[in-house]
Amino acid sequence: MALDLSPLEWLTRLKRRHEAELPTLRALNAYFDGCQPLAYMHPELMLELGDRIRQVVINWPELVVEAVEERIDLEGFRRDSDSEADASLWEMWQANDLDEQSQQAHVDALVMKRSFVTVGTNAHDADMPLITVESPLQxxxxxxxxxxQVRAALRWWYDGESALDGRIREQYATLYLPDETIHYQFDEGWQETDRDDHGLGQVPVVPLVNKPRLMMPLGTSELTKVIPLSDAACKVATDMMVAAEFHAIPRRWVFGATEEDFVGPDGDPLTAWQQIMGRVWANEKGPGEIQAGQFPESDLANFHNTLNSLARLVASLTGLPPHYLGYATENPASADAIRSSEARLVKRAERKQRSWGGSWERVMRLAERIRDGAWNPESRSLEAIWRDASTPTEAAKADAVTKKKAAGIIDDEQAWEDLGYTSTQQARMRARKESAQDAFNRAMAGDMAGLTGPKPAVDGQLVDGQPVEQQPPVGAPDVVAAGR
Structure with a gap:
């Protein structure tokens, strides 16, 4: 359903919505970076400790995101399930450095609900479309x-990182509409600076959405369920360090002395912290005038147990294996047990591949349309090729593929893909295989020179001035005997 809005009305509408969501996106990004504020700490305690306390960050949000993203690698595109990887599409992918940028887009989508991919003409190369990934912060x-489908999209940003120097930052925006892309600069209002009337009939922006739902098409963050547990873990770890400072070290008591009685080796009075942390106390009073002793130190096991309990909750909610979170059982897990514990994590990665595969396929259809000037009907069945998200050993993978190949279940092409070879490596192996097949076909047609070298001498031919008698090759049938 199209809205009857002018470009400036679209710009105002999208910018207002984006600004309303920016605080949430920035908070999610801070948790991934480990820069979140300390939670669950009583304000009076913060006031009392002041700058003497530093937060201990246990960055489980980053772990949850990286564990999934590390298993998501796109390796090519093909027109349908039976064809090989398309070289021209992969050339556009490589020319736009999407090997690196796609990983950044996946991370931002996992953290901040979504990221975006834009497609447009390339001012430096008319034959190669420009594909860029964009942050949801902009x-x-x-x-x-x-x-x-996307009705309109807006990217807006400031020229400069800070306005602390008093300089007025310049503000820019790019508005993406179904048939045009308009560039603006803010100067006492939004002023149009450039326009691209592409006439695509659709917005050249594709969202990479994490876990979209029917009523939340722009997705949800992977960190939502982890943040409360991460806040609790950071609070417990910080409390543990405070307890280690004040209670894990034995506390001493003394009767019959004043602060002036505690002096250092140089005779100067000790500070309060030197009195607490000092190993040896010296004073001028006699042994009968002062009584001293110490309290037993505190055990920090309660903090350790709490952190382990929180880690188990994170593992159960996110599907992370126990060893990812730093705790394990008394008996070391076998290789099969480790792979079994990763089953939920692998399935999560495969779900991301299915969802984001459709988005990347739309990106490549747009890029192909901009490059060729027309939509390619064969690209309707475009399929993204992903690397296997599981982690079998090389030996186990090779053994399984070999058995499937021997049983006739898969062919060479599928075997190469199952073994994880890239489309470029598969192309080289395919070329070598075809070259060997051509040589074999020529040999079967009678052209043995390519396989056996120069033809042998015939009967009566002079070699070094002497006639030679042709001998049958080793293993050849006895023609004379066969004739008899």
Missing amino acids: MHADIDPANR
């Missing part, structure tokens, strides 16, 4: 509830 899109 971009927002409006989704049509009727067909769940």
Whole structure:
């Protein structure tokens, strides 16, 4: 359903919605970076300790994201399930450095609900479309509830990182509409600076959405269920360090002395912290005038147990194996047990591949349309090729593929893909295989020179001035005997 809005009305609408969501996105990004504020700490305690306390960050949000993203690698595209990887599509992928940028887009989508991919013409190379990934901190899109397609998208940013020097930062924006892309600069209002009337009929922006739902088409963060447990773990770890400072070290008591009685080797009075942390106390009073002793130190096991309990909750919610979170059972797990514990993590990665595969396929269809000037009907069945998200050993993988190949279940092409070879490596192996097949076909047709070298001398031919008698090759049938 199209809205009857002018470009400036679209810009205002999208910018207002984006600004309303920016605090949430920035908070999620801070948790991934480990820069979140300390939670669950009583304000009076913070006031009392002041700058003497530093937060201990247990960055489980980063672990949850990286564990999934490390298993998501796109290796190529093909027109249908039976064809080989398309070289021209992969050339556009490599020319735009999407090997690296796609990983950044996946991380931002996992952390901040979504990221975006834009497609447009390349001012430096007319034959190669420009594909870029964009952060949700700078971009927002409006989704049509009727067909769940992007109706309009806006990217806006400031030129400069800080305004602390008093300099007025310049503000820019790019508005993406179905038939045009408009560039703006803010100067007492938004002023149009450039326009691209591409006439695509659709917005050249594709969202990479993490866990979209029917009523939340722009997705949800992977960190939502982890943040409360991460806050609790950071609080417990910080409390543990405070307890280690004040209670894990034996506390001493003394009767019959004043602060002035505690002096250092140089005779100067000790400070309060030197009195607490000092190993030896010296004073001028006699042994009968002062009584001293110490309290037993505190055990920090309660903190350790709490952290282990929180880690188990994180593992159960996110599907992370226990050894990812630093705790394990008394008996070391076998290789099969480790792979079994990773089953939920592998399935989560495969779900991301299925969801984001469709988004990357739309990106490549757009890029192909901009490059060729027309939509390619064969690209309707485009399929993204992903690397195996599981972690079998090389020996186990090779053994399984060999058995499937021997049983006739898969062919060479599928075997190469199952073994994890890239599309470029598969192309080289395919070329070598075809070259060997051509040589064999020529040999079967009678051209043995390529396989056996120069033809042998015939009967009566002079070699070094002497006639030679042709001998049958080793293993050849006895023609004379066969004739008799």
